[in-house]
Amino acid sequence: MPCIHTKIGILTIVGDYKPGDPRPSGYSDFVEWATVQEKAGLRPARCGQCSLWRYPQEMSGRVVVSHPTDSYGNTVEVRSPVCRECDAREKRSET
Ligand SMILES: [Zn+2]
Numbered sequence: 001m002p003c004i005h006t007k008i009g010i011l012t013i014v015g016d017y018k019p020g021d022p023r024p025s026g027y028s029d030f031v032e033w034a035t036v037q038e039k040a041g042l043r044p045a046r047c048g049q050c051s052l053w054r055y056p057q058e059m060s061g062r063v064v065v066s067h068p069t070d071s072y073g074n075t076v077e078v079r080s081p082v083c084r085e086c087d088a089r090e091k092r093s094e095t
Contacts, residue, residue, distance in 0.1 A: 020057050048080025049090075060087035 019040030
């Protein structure tokens with residue numbers, strides 16, 4: 001988004017975001033975008049590969065399954081979504 005330099009500082013104009021829009025670059029834009037996503041009821045989930053919190057529109061639809069053990073030694077199945085960045089990175093490394 002554009003920054004306007006004024007005598008008293010820099011005025012940053014953030015975009016008009018809708019629920020489901022892709023993540024913008026830049027901190028001010030991200031905060032505004034994330035606020036719109038939260039108000040719309042979208043909740044981030046943790047990516048199973050990079051462990052970053054991502055909103056549903058940032059997920060690839062692929063799920064990784066892991067089998068850690070709980071504190072009692074029982075094996076549990078954990079299904080975690082994978083973000084688009086990790087999915088694209090993995091597809092590039094396969095080729
Ligand atoms: Zn990821």
